[in-house]
Every structure is written in structure tokens, then in C-alpha cells.
Amino acid sequence: xxxxxxxxxxxxxxxxxxxxxxxxxxxxxxxxxxxxxxxxxxxxxxxxxxxxxxxxxxxxxxxxxxxxxxxxxxxxxxxxxxxxxxxxxxxxxxxxxxxxxxxxxxxxxxxxxxx
Amino acid sequence: xxxxxxxxxxxxxxxxxxxxxxxxxxxxxxxxxxxxxxxxxxxxxxxxxxxxxxxxxxxxxxxxxxxxxxxxxxxxxxxxxxxxxxxxxxxxxxxxxxxxxxxxxxxxxxxxxxx
Numbered sequence: 001x002x003x004x005x006x007x008x009x010x011x012x013x014x015x016x017x018x019x020x021x022x023x024x025x026x027x028x029x030x031x032x033x034x035x036x037x038x039x040x041x042x043x044x045x046x047x048x049x050x051x052x053x054x055x056x057x058x059x060x061x062x063x064x065x066x067x068x069x070x071x072x073x074x075x076x077x078x079x080x081x082x083x084x085x086x087x088x089x090x091x092x093x094x095x096x097x098x099x100x101x102x103x104x105x106x107x108x109x110x111x112x113x114x115x
Numbered sequence: 116x117x118x119x120x121x122x123x124x125x126x127x128x129x130x131x132x133x134x135x136x137x138x139x140x141x142x143x144x145x146x147x148x149x150x151x152x153x154x155x156x157x158x159x160x161x162x163x164x165x166x167x168x169x170x171x172x173x174x175x176x177x178x179x180x181x182x183x184x185x186x187x188x189x190x191x192x193x194x195x196x197x198x199x200x201x202x203x204x205x206x207x208x209x210x211x212x213x214x215x216x217x218x219x220x221x222x223x224x225x226x227x228x229x230x
Contacts, residue, residue, distance in 0.1 A: 006157070009155065032216045034218075034219075036219075042121075042220075043205060043221035043222055043224055044158075044205070044207075044221045045221070046219070047166070049172065049216070051216045053171060054180075061174040074138045090157060090158060091160050092130065094216075096132065096216075101146045101163065101165035101166075101173065101209075102160065102171075102173070103163070103207075103219055104160060104162060104174070105150070105157050105159075105160075105211070106157050106219055107156060107157035108157040108158075
């Protein structure tokens with residue numbers, strides 16, 4: 001079974017400052033990892049995903065994430081945030097093998113960008 | 116393309132009433148999912164269908180039933196609504212069987228209130 005823990009429920013940050021949103025996962029098998037963003041009153045959309053290869057993954061809107069297998073982490077970073085990045089961010093995990101297709105999300109982190 | 120379409124967008128039920136949430140996707144995806152989103156709890160998987168003809172319980176299945184009507188449609192039924200089922204419900208679909216690296220596409224959500 002897979003599980004995801006997002007370590008911060010809210011992250012306040014000033015505009016143009018860097019930010020890191022933390023995600024740890026647990027799984028007995030190899031996994032795929034995802035970050036999604038949800039803007040107010042909308043559904044979720046994909047920011048980036050880790051499948052294999054380079055542990056540093058680049059996504060949309062200047063976000064990137066680093067996969068760390070030994071620490072079972074997949075933290076999301078942005079070097080300089082904008083007001084428009086204010087949203088809720090979700091980390092998710094899916095097993096690589098098997099036929100279940102289960103996709104599990106974390107509790108979410110609200111990023112509040114202040115002017 | 117419409118993507119993932121959920122109906123209705125809003126619903127108010129009295130305790131004990133039943134209702135069905137409808138979801139349809141036009142991306143020829145094999146897998147479909149129902150989640151509920153509650154403040155501080157993130158997205159929790161209710162049921163999913165890895166392929167047409169199969170359904171499986173997720174993290175919080177109690178009080179719900181699902182039907183994978185065909186490849187396009189996946190409905191969620193509340194037989195006897197309870198106030199604890201007040202939530203925002205999201206339907207999602209993704210990839211093909213065995214393609215668990217795929218991006219999930221989400222509907223716009225159904226805001227359900229049980230009084």
C-alpha cells in the first residue's frame with residue numbers, strides 16, 4: 001500500500017522569495033510521483049511528475065521537484081514565487097507495477113504568497 | 116474536448132436521502148476515480164475503477180457505492196446521505212491499464228451539503 005505525507009499544511013511566503021513544499025511517501029514497491037496544483041474553486045492540474053531517470057524534475061510555471069529515494073521524499077521548489085502561485089498543492093503516488101491503478105494524494109499544502 | 120464532466124455541480128440533500136453523482140470522460144481512459152476533498156484532509160480516494168468492468172475500494176468507501184457503466188462513465192451513489200458526507204467530490208480519469216505513469220485529469224467537482 002502507498003501513502004503520502006505533506007509535512008506543512010500552510011506555507012506563507014513573500015513574493016519573489018523561494019519556497020519549498022515538502023512531501024514524503026511510503027510504499028512497499030517502486031512508485032511514480034506527482035505534484036498537482038488546485039486554484040480556488042477549480043479542479044486539480046498536473047505540475048510535474050517523476051517517472052525515472054534524473055531525480056530533478058522540471059514542471060510548469062517554474063516549479064521543480066527532486067526525488068530522493070533514500071529519504072523517500074519528493075519536495076517541490078520554486079526559486080521565486082509570484083502572487084499568482086497562491087493555491088493548494090498536492091503530492092500524489094502511484095505504484096509502478098500491478099494492476100490496481102490506485103492514485104493516492106497527500107493532505108495538501110496551502111501556499112500563501114504575500115505582496 | 117470536454118475532458119471530465121461531473122454533474123451536478125451543487126447539491127443539497129436531507130439526511131437519509133439518496134443521490135447519484137455522475138461522471139463521464141471523453142479521453143478514452145481506462146481508469147476512473149472518485150475522491151472527496153475536506154479541509155485539512157486533502158483528497159481521499161473513495162472508489163476507483165482500473166478498467167471497465169472492475170471497481171475497487173479506496174481509502175474511505177463506507178457509505179458509498181459505484182458503478183462503472185461503460186468505459187466513459189463512472190457514477191458514485193450515496194444510498195442514505197449523512198452530514199459526514201458533506202464534502203466536495205471530484206471525479207478523475209487517467210491512462211490505460213498498466214500505464215500508471217499517466218496524468219490524472221479532474222472534473223470541476225460537486226459541492227454536496229447534507230443537512
